[in-house]
């Protein structure tokens with residue numbers, strides 16, 4: 431695996447024409463895997479990215495008022511980063527039962543985010559009884575070396591690079607191969623439906639993109655007023671559902 435400017439390049443199996451979902455880290459995960467994404471490149475690209483009609487040009491960066499409710503100071507997100515990531519040290523306890531899936535938590539060095547606290551939020555989210563361990567039949571554990579999944583919070587431009595050939599437009603998150611790329615702009619600003627609870631939006635973002643890494647496809651809102659599935663593209667909109675970050679409470683699929 432090559433290193434470009436400190437960013438670990440996409441695995442070789444992601445050359446144009448290759449399908450991330452057919453050949454990426456999912457194949458390294460324990461089987462049987464849940465239904466994989468389509469093998470159609472365009473469809474899979476469309477399916478795996480958090481599209482957002484409100485995504486905009488860079489000059490709107492940080493102009494939105496961040497969602498209130500988590501009491502945190504506003505995170506200032508630079509458009510561009512170094513591409514170097516700090517990895518959360520140590521390991522979590524193993525949560526859930528089943529074949530083990532390991533993950534790391536990494537934050538691009540340009541972002542003013544507390545690494546240990548972010549890792550704790552990720553750990554708690556993934557270990558939650560409403561989380562993937564309840565529905566995916568896997569055990570999850572954070573490690574600091576040789577993870578199967580790399581959960582990385584990245585500046586918009588680095589997110590674009592890590593998600594390529596998917597186009598994030600600088601405002602979207604993705605799962606691409608071993609990388610679960612959480613766009614720092616979204617981490618800071620959330621999305622509609624979560625205006626009053628940025629922490630829950632972050633939990634949603636973690637669960638949704640890790641869900642892809644575990645092999646889950648997108649889901650639809652089952653009906654007006656229903657609890658949104660975690661695999662609904664809630665960044666894009668709720669389609670009448672109520673916001674929900676948890677796989678076990680909204681239906682996994």
Ligand SMILES: [Zn+2]
Pocket residue numbers: 477478479480638642648663
């Ligand atoms: Zn998605």
